[in-house]
Amino acid sequence: QDYTPDPNAKAGGTITVTYKDDVATLDPAIGYDWQNWSMIKSLFDGLMDYVPGTTELRPGLAESYEVSEDGTVFTFKLREGVKFHNGREMTAEDVKYSLDRVTNPETLSPGAGFFASIAGFDEISSGAADTLSGVEVVDPLTVKITLSRPDATFLHVMALNFASVVPKEAVDEYGTDFGKHPVGTGAFSLGEWTIGQRLVFEKNADYWRDGVPYLDGVTFEVGQEPIVALLRLQQGEVDVPGDGIPPAKFQEVMADPAQAARVVEGGQLHTGYITLNVGMEPLDKLEVREAINMAINKERITQIINGRAVPATQPLPPSMPGYTEGYEGYAFDVEGAKAKLAEAGLEGGFSTELYVMNTDPNPRIAQAIQQDLKAIGVEVDIRSLAQANVIEAGGAGAAPMIWSGGMAWIADFPDPSNFYGPILGCAGAGEGGWNWSKFCDESIDAMATEADSFTDPSAPERMNMWSDVYMKVMEAAPWVPVFNEQRYTMKSERMGGDDALYVDPVSIPVNYDYVYMTE
Amino acid sequence: MTLAAQTMAAPVQGAAATPLLSVRDLTVSVRDRGVLRPLVEGLSFDLAAGETLAIAGESGSGKSITSLALMGLLPNNVAVTAGQALLDGTDLPRLPEAEMRGLRGAKVAMIFQEPMTSLNPVHRIGTQLIEAIRAHEPVPQRAARAAAIEALRRVRISEPERRMGQYPHELSGGMRQRVMIAMALAMRPALLIADEPTTALDVTVQREVLELLRDLQAETGTAIILITHDMGVVAETADRVVVMKAGQVVESGPVAQIFDAPAQPYTRDLLAAVPRLGAGAERGALLPPEAPVPVARLIDAQVRFDIGANFFGRPTHRVHAVEGVSFDIRPGETFGLVGESGCGKSTIAKALAGLVPHRGLIEVAGKKLSELTAQGRKEICRDVQMVFQDPMAALDPRMTVGEAVAEPLLIHGVGNAEERRDRAADLFQRVGLTPEQMTRYPHEFSGGQRQRICVARALALKPKLIICDESVSALDVSVQARVLALLEELQQEMGVSYLFISHDMAVVENVVDRLAVMYLGQIVEMGTRDQVFGDPRHPYTQRLLDAVPIPDPARRGRAHVRPAGEMPSPIRALGDAPARLALRDVGGGHLVAAAA
Amino acid sequence: MADTAASLPPTAPASALRRLLRRKLALFGLAIIVLVVGGAVCAPWIAPFAPDEQLFDGLTLFGEPLPPGGQFLMGTDLLGRDLFTRMLYGARTSLIIGVAANGVALVIGTLVGVLAGFRRGWLGALLMRFTDLMMAFPALLLAICLAAIFQPSLWIVAMVIALVNWVQTARVVYTETTSLAEREFVAAEKTLGASQARILFRHILPHLVPTLIVWGTLGISVTVLLEATLSFLGVGVQPPTPSWGNIIFENQTYFQAAPWLVFIPGAAILLLALAFNLVGDALRDVLDPTQRGND
Amino acid sequence: MLGYLTRRLIQSALILLGVSFITFLLLYVLPADPVRQIAGRSATAQTVENIRHQLGLDQPLMVQYWRYLTGLVQGDMGRSYLQKTEVSTLIAARLPASLLLMAGGIACELLIGLTLGIVAAVFRGRPLDQGLMVTSFVAVSAPQFVVGLLLLYVFAVQLGWFPIGGYGTFAHLVLPAVTLGIMGSGWYSRMMRSSMVEVLRQDYIRTARAKGLTRGRVLLRHALPNAILPIIAMIGIDIGIFMGGIVVVESVFGWPGIGQLAWQAIQRVDIPIIMGVTMVSATAIVLGNLLADLITPFIDPRIKLR
């Protein structure tokens, strides 16, 4: 089930990767950004991992694992001889410590909620306990985790950065600054960090996976405007532009065969959607929501972003298991949409607001949406705001419609459930939740819970069930799924390795552990 | 007369030799909307080494333009269009800028009218002097410094070494002008052009500067072109005179000839207008009687300004600008206030006009200024009006003069717009202007006309007292004479009183009934005009009178009392009030302070 | 002298206008302003398209905007809208920002500066300390917060810009007023019994005109660009309302791929500011009686 | 002098206090909840409440402000919500770069602005003058982002004279500083021109020329120091304007200054960082003004600090 490394891979060399935004933290319990996600992946390991370039689970620090019949007890057998960057050997205690830490409210981890299925989570998060009762150290190389309910996604959760194993002594030493002095078991260790300028990762010679990483190091330069990063790439100063090819340069790059050859395209576990607030007039009417779904010209919107996406029909992206093949979704049909509006008694249309995050291309997409809705008589006022304000409005249920772009759902882990709970389920529909449609259907929720209670996450019945869940969601039309973004990235001439590594669905933008340099 | 003949002897010899500077048919024109308009036309004169030539004439007659043409410093739009000016055979106007620069300061130097603004405020005296020297001679810094100190010593500045490190604003006007002279003479130029070098100075200082120039000339043999409108200065210093009017030479000749036998009527008018000490005798009889209610009364008035700030922001020093001054002004009289710059004359005027807070008692028309309400303060303006020294500065340049004259009426709500306009027109006629001129702006008038406008404005409210603070000092003699005549005429007609402030003793003598002489914020002598001018008792009064230049070349060369340095400063530490001078009556109300 | 005086036109403003019209540069500036204002007002009639109409043929198949020429006079933008149309409608926004917001800022700045400079008591001290405070306050942050707190609309944005931009004007005017207050004609006015208000409005304000013209015209581009920055931050005028500034900011990364999207509105802002400056300069000279006869 | 300084410092402290309060208040009423940002999208209501309590954001405004203020006085600017790092550490790491850039920007705008202003004043009324004044308008109206990219493209990519972004050497500084300075240079050239025109009219300039000094010397030694006086006060004001420009310029050139930090913080309502950057920049502005006031007496001996 494991990965066969590239036979041509050569060891050595240091690559340069750029990012526009600074890296906030490398603490795996806290980091939840576009840039630090893949960095943390290379610095730390969790019990579970993915096969490079795919969404397939494989054991990480766990050598093997067993799941009880009812799917509530997971017993992980750890690898022997895995060392932290500080030289100490990793043990089961560290696993327990790490899970306790990430769920402890004082850590302020944004990922704590992922571990809600572990027994004792409620106690620790309310402060009643300071360790997870469900995590037991059986022996130095065995950890037993008991869940309070079956959770099919649990193995994915254990592959999340938040589940990374950290050494207690290092956390104690640096306290809250651990994020600036990360110590893990990963393929790379942090060499130098000049705040606001660069981070240098050094190869972990002692890495427990043999043969990797190939690179001697990775230099991340932060604070680089994407356009400038691309210029530097063209000059050979940069190997991978972390933020991808900027829209403004896309055509230029694609028009030049030499550059186009170095562009890598891949799918991404992403869906861009419009939320329709079911709690607000007149969006509370199904016909209206359907009408809006039918009114959006997704092809045109895709064109606006230079075709770097495929029109979406449903919440799940095509590469996600559980995706319903053959489902057409709501077809673009202006007349049909008008008819639906008429059905709802709104022949004359109505006016509403569309919230959108204010970075390109989102306002442009919002304007395209606005124009589409105008065609069926719906007047839309665009509220283009900073991310935080949009999230606030969405959480408070104050926004009739929100275009998700920029804050959109990129899956935390490749499982269909990840697209449901917080953004479509009742759990997220409360005040402040991320379910901005405030859509809450108990019966669908029940189905979702059932699907998640499977022991085998990839059981076909489970996938069918999820497919049904999303089909039901589409019937209620709380969203307009607009497109699934394609990842387009670029690499320098000297970069080698499978293209899949450059569009790795979980390690964005590059799987640093497996790429190599050709010269 | 014999004396005059002697002084004339030298220039005649000088002129016979080859002249140092020979100006022939010099025409300077301004390019105005593409048309050349001459500012100076056909000017010719010769100047020998060691000789002093005075260029006299009313304001705007082209005196400064001539000197700037000789220096090659004409404004961009002005140029020499004909004629030549040969300095030792070099034609100055045709010299390329680079060569001209070499001459400037080295062979031809110039002193300007305004000592206050002619030195760069941000550089030390020493720096500016050394720079002047090193601009022409590549001497080392040290040698230049020595030369600069020597130059300062030559102009008799006290403590020259210390002055080198001082900034212009730390020196008095007279000292600054001496620095300018030192700078101009540092390279021992063959020709020195002095454009109104003493106009901005006190009489006492003026005397010193003029004497200094004369001494230095005797020492270095520099030829001097002295530009002035003060005929007294001309008479006392020049060998020969060129009288200009509207860019043209009216008359030229040796000084005695011009003064004794002016050929042209313009020259005669000019001379006639010059106020002379002792010429105002006929006024004495008109002395108004002491009235029960004076127009203004000051008893022990004091004005102090706090300056400096210590740690807590409290003042550390105090300017005792006016220190216990008492006098009163009777209805219909002209009361004079004289004294050197900074002695507190203007401050008294301002206190009377309510512009600065005072202590002691100041009464106007029987009302105590310090007890007035805001309304009362406004009312009092109807009784006291002021005419400032610089009419251009005192008029809002963005307001037509008609509006300016009608403004006090508007402020005090007199009449409607129509009536106010009529009244303003009336006032215009009163001061000798035409009502048609009311729609014009101040800059469109000559200095004398502007001052008339100010007078008209002051008259608008029919005040009882008009304060004239140096109101005629900035005017040409002929214009000055006309404004003075106007003031006197108005007084007879309307019975208004004047507080006449001036440093020009000759003018004061001609117009006042009574006067007070101020020194360092206090009155040192007070009495009727005859008492003070006829029998000056206080040494300071005597010195002031002595310093006045006499427009009569025959009387030049008389011995002068050399003044004893600068006037002390009125700035004193807090709590260190100056000693009060006690005034003693020496008879007939003639008060004199005991000599300090 | 008297005869020329009689021939002078009786009313100053009329003659000022006439003299203004005599200046070629001012005329040029005035023409541009008239053109822009006219374009803004008549946009619905002139514009070939609706301002937010995303034309199907306005984009290439790859979603690229079209360069100027042909059907689209100034090309199209990234959404396939006609840039010329958007420039016309954008002129409305930009005029409001550049003229109204900037004008209000100028007025506030002038009032504060003049009051502080003229009334040197506690009021002046208070105003100046407040100005110092505002100066120390990062303007952009203030704008962002204000605009986020109030829902951004054109007029809110205009007010925010005005509230942020008056500070420099206040400082400069303050300095100038203090020196004006020392001028002798002000003392002369006091001796005439003129009220503070009269001195302030009749005698001090007119002298500030040249300064205000300089700051006012420079302020046009500054405020127009500030509005754009705010749009960029999501707190400006909301899309799809065009403004010259936000057209630039929307497209600035495309300045190589689609230069017209940046340079056309850029040139428009420049031209507008320049036009106001030309007129302002001329107006200053014309209003300044000492310049009379020099034109 | 000492008294003056003390008074000014107290005044500055009061101004900073005012700035801190207004900023705090504005951020408090801002319709965006920092806790949501921290908690992330998968957080439960419990987690959100925990975080809110943990950060003391459930306290009343004045209590929060007081806590911030007492911390600030002790040099504690709090911890970033999202980076979980001391704000002081973050700012300290980035401030030198920003100060350097700012200094470079000021130097640039003065160099360009003053030179153009002087040249325009000398050639006043001529075509060169008019050309320069139009140029100054272009400079003021040019969006910095575009200017930055343009300069980068021409001088770094095409000509290769300077590195493409980055930080470290003088060569790195040139383009960002020029970009930052260009806008200001437009202002300065206009101000310098009018100031210079005024000074060139002064008597002492005539005196200097009458001494036979060269044109250059008259301009630089005599006119410049006087003309620059009103401009010095402007530099203080400028720092405030720069804070806006710095965000753009830093991001174009990958300059590791506080502008980028502030930008990210504003986007994500990281209040401690916003407060910190605001306080630091306000301090810079206040000190800049103070410095400008302290410098003037050295250039103009007539001015006495009181």
Ligand SMILES: Nc1ncnc2c1ncn2[C@@H]1O[C@H](COP(=O)(O)OP(=O)(O)OP(=O)(O)O)[C@@H](O)[C@H]1O
């Ligand atoms: N730059 C200029 N452009 C146009 N006219 C000028 C210029 N400079 C001076 N004039 C005019 O030239 C004439 C002569 O001026 P000038 O300064 O020589 O007079 P003046 O005799 O020195 O007068 P004053 O006694 O007031 O100094 C005046 O009418 C003046 O208006």
Ligand SMILES: Nc1ncnc2c1ncn2[C@@H]1O[C@H](COP(=O)(O)OP(=O)(O)OP(=O)(O)O)[C@@H](O)[C@H]1O
């Ligand atoms: N506002 C003020 N603050 C401080 N000192 C002042 C102020 N006004 C005047 N003085 C000082 O008061 C003294 C008297 O000044 P004043 O103007 O009355 O003199 P003056 O006799 O009118 O001189 P001048 O002949 O030069 O006009 C001077 O030393 C002056 O510097």
Ligand SMILES: [Mg+2]
């Ligand atoms: Mg003159």
Ligand SMILES: [Mg+2]
């Ligand atoms: Mg005086």
